[in-house]
Amino acid sequence: MLIPWFDAHARDLPWRRPDTTPWGVLVSEFMLQQTPVGRVAPVWAEWLARWPTPSAMAAAPQADVLRAWGKLGYPRRALRLHAAATEIATAHGDRVPSELDELLALPGVGAYTARAVLAFGYHRRAAVVDTNVRRVIARAVHGAGDAGPARTSADLADAERLLPDGPQSRAARYSAALMELGAVLCTASRPRCAGCPVHADCAWVGAGRPEYTGPARPTQRYAGTDRQVRGRLLDVLRGAPGPVPRSALDAAWSDAAQRDRCLLSLLDDGLVEQLDGTSFALPGERGTEART
DNA sequence: TAAACGTGGCG
C-alpha cells in the first residue's frame, strides 16, 4: 500500500529522474542535509550541469564550489563534498562507491547519506533513517505523537524490519516511499492522516493520536550567534570576485571580538584563507590583489 | 552525548 501510494503521488524531484547517476544522488543528499527540498532543486541542477562527475568537481577550486553552494547553508558541506569528490576520483576510479563501508569512509557521509546513496543511487536494499522516517516510525510503529531524542540504532533496526522482502529495488523504493510519507503527509505539524496509505495500520491513529509527551527539542536561536556572523563573513567573500581586505570583513559585523573569533574559526575550518597581513579569500582562490 | 554548524519559509 505504501509503494502504490508512492507510485501515484511521488513528487517529481529532479534527482529522482531515471537518468540521475549515483554521483547526482550523492550531490543531492549532501545538499539536502538540513536544507529544504525547494531550495536545493535549482542549485542541484546547476551543479550537475557544471560538474557531471566527481573528477570534474575535484578539478575545481574550493572557492568555486563555495560560491556555487551559495546560500544553502552549512557551507562546510560544500567543502566535504569537494573532498569526497576528490577521494572518489583518486581512490575509486571516479565511481561513487556502492559498498556501505566505503561510503561511510567518505568525508561528510554518515549513516543516512551512505544508505541513501545505496537505495536511491544503486537501488539496493538499504534502510534510510532521516528526520521524516524517524517521525513515521515513532507514530506508525510506536504510537507516539512524534520522534523524541535520537535513538539511532533502534530506529535503524525498526526501519530495516519494515523493508519488504523480494528484489532489492523494491526495498529501495520502499525506503523512498517511507521518506516521502513523512515529508508530505506524516509531517511534523498538522499531519494529514486522511489520505495516508497506512492509516489503518498506524499505531498512533489506533491510539487516538495522543499528543507528543517527550522532552521538547531545544530551541536554537540564530540572530547574534557565531553562526550568523560566520555566515555574514562568508557572504562577503562569496560576493567578491577575489580576495578582500580586512576592512571589508570588518564592515560585516560590528562586534570586533566576536568577528575576530568567527574569522579565526572560519580559517580553522578551511572555509577562508589569509593571503597576507590584510587580505582574505575563499580557499583556493586565484588572484592575489585585494580590492576595496 | 550534546553542542555546533546557515538560511529562509511558514503558520
Next chain:
DNA sequence: TCGCCAAGTTT
C-alpha cells in the same frame, strides 16, 4: 512577530 522546522555530520 517569532518560534518551529528542514533528506545530518562531526567533534
